[in-house]
Amino acid sequence: MRFTTGGDNLTSVEVDLEKKGHVWIVNHYAAAPHKAGGAGRHYYLGQWLGRLGWSTTMIGSTTEHPTGAQAFDSYRFVRTIAEGGVNCVWVWSNSYRSGGVARAVGMVIFTVGVLIPRSTRDADKPDVVIGSTVHLLAAWAGLRLARRHKTPFVYEVRDLWPETLVDLGALKSNGLVARAMKRFSLSLARKASLVVSPLPGVGKYLDENYIFTPFKWLANGTDESLTSKERGDASKRNTSFTLMYLGSHGRANALDTLLEAFERACELLPDADFVFRLVGGGPAKTKLESMARGMTHGNRIVFEDNIPRSAVNERAREADCLVVNLLDKPLYRYGISLNKLYDYFLAERPVIIASNALNDPVAEAAAGLSVPADDVEALADAIVKIYQMDPSVRAAMGRRGHLHVLHNYTYEALATQLSAALQRLT
Numbered sequence: 001m002r003f004t005t006g007g008d009n010l011t012s013v014e015v016d017l018e019k020k021g022h023v024w025i026v027n028h029y030a031a032a033p034h035k036a037g038g039a040g041r042h043y044y045l046g047q048w049l050g051r052l053g054w055s056t057t058m059i060g061s062t063t064e065h066p067t068g069a070q071a072f073d074s075y076r077f078v079r080t081i082a083e084g085g086v087n088c089v090w091v092w093s094n095s096y097r098s099g100g101v102a103r104a105v106g107m108v109i110f111t112v113g114v115l116i117p118r119s120t121r122d123a124d125k126p127d128v129v130i131g132s133t134v135h136l137l138a139a140w141a142g143l144r145l146a147r148r149h150k151t152p153f154v155y156e157v158r159d160l161w162p163e164t165l166v167d168l169g170a171l172k173s174n175g176l177v178a179r180a181m182k183r184f185s186l187s188l189a190r191k192a193s194l195v196v197s198p199l200p201g202v203g204k205y206l207d208e209n210y211i212f213t214p215f216k217w218l219a220n221g222t223d224e225s226l227t228s229k230e231r232g233d234a235s236k237r238n239t240s241f242t243l244m245y246l247g248s249h250g251r252a253n254a255l256d257t258l259l260e261a262f263e264r265a266c267e268l269l270p271d272a273d274f275v276f277r278l279v280g281g282g283p284a285k286t287k288l289e290s291m292a293r294g295m296t297h298g299n300r301i302v303f304e305d306n307i308p309r310s311a312v313n314e315r316a317r318e319a320d321c322l323v324v325n326l327l328d329k330p331l332y333r334y335g336i337s338l339n340k341l342y343d344y345f346l347a348e349r350p351v352i353i354a355s356n357a358l359n360d361p362v363a364e365a366a367a368g369l370s371v372p373a374d375d376v377e378a379l380a381d382a383i384v385k386i387y388q389m390d391p392s393v394r395a396a397m398g399r400r401g402h403l404h405v406l407h408n409y410t411y412e413a414l415a416t417q418l419s420a421a422l423q424r425l426t
Helices: 041-051 101-115 136-148 163-167 176-191 202-208 255-268 285-293 309-316 330-334 339-346 361-365 376-388 391-408 411-423
Strands: 002-007 010-016 021-026 054-061 078-083 086-091 128-132 153-156 194-197 215-217 241-246 274-279 301-304 321-325 351-354 368-371
Touching (some): 021 041, 021 136, 041 086, 086 101, 128 136, 136 153, 136 176, 241 255, 241 339, 255 274, 255 376, 285 301, 321 339, 321 376, 339 351, 339 361, 339 391, 351 376, 361 391
Parallel strands (some): 021 054, 054 086, 128 153, 153 194, 241 321, 274 301, 351 368
Antiparallel strands (some): 002 010
8 A cells, every 4th residue: 555645854755554674774973853953864764764664773873973072961871762753772972072092982882882782672673784884893783783683784885994094094005904994894795685885886896805795886865855945046146256165174075175276266367256165164174274374365265164964055055166076096986975966966056076086976967067186277277167157057057966866866766776675685
């Protein structure tokens, strides 16, 4: 039996009343609206899985990411809160301020806490358990829970470890820690019934390492409910041309190159009223602010505080063009799936991406310009080119990106793919 329903900020969708099973998702850094106003991939997937006959328990930490602050005012070892059809289990772990020892300790505390039976005793028994990185210990906890309940284990590879840390210079590829991490990650993949990843090339990575576990590409995405009601034309708001970046301010985001490219664009078009707004937070923000103060056109660069994902669309619509830059690293030969790109598309603004990755979502959507990764001159030229376009051409790029994400990368579409994959396991 089927019927059509809406509500809970989800668009109308057919619901299959036949219960397919119960899914546990272990993600240390999971987010939900009642937890500091955030929401992410697994929360939205859980909502849509509910419309497809699955119930979901999402298991995460009491700390926020990336700040490391406690999301709740009072201490409780475990708290269970149901919201939006998703049962959220928050397990206490310690606060931290950076990616150092305190954060590593928190990973261990979270993993141990998840495996204590009383942490999940009030949750329905799982029919499948998904263990998600970051980090490997959280995914391993998912494996242990799956074995405890004699259910299939799904290993979700959000980033490749240790390759990500090696490419960022945090580990040496032949070092003991890197070798141990890779062995650990490949072991999880071997023991899984299914590997899923938002990176399209992970299947190739598994083949290269002689792992024959079935693989499913499940991209990151966005939700139409995040669309702002304000849909005004950016070109009519003021006379300045606003370039905008929204997201984390970390080493991997290569924002120093974006600042240099903006400075260069201002030099190429000295009469253009350029403004660059960077929205978000992270460990590199202080250094970037200092860098901007030393630039000739630093007075045109504005740093803004982090905002919840529910506010991203409205903020992004204040831009004339949205931008993202990636480091030129071998890791990206396995692809990218940046949440911010799908949110950018949803905002109906043209996008500039600097990337050498396996896939190019901007070119796929014909929603902007693509240039080589971490290339100051190429980025500056792209900024100038977008600025000099007729506003109608920029608007058409934005519309194409918007339609593309709604057709291919909504959480409704992604949950439908995940549901089919999980059904084959149960």
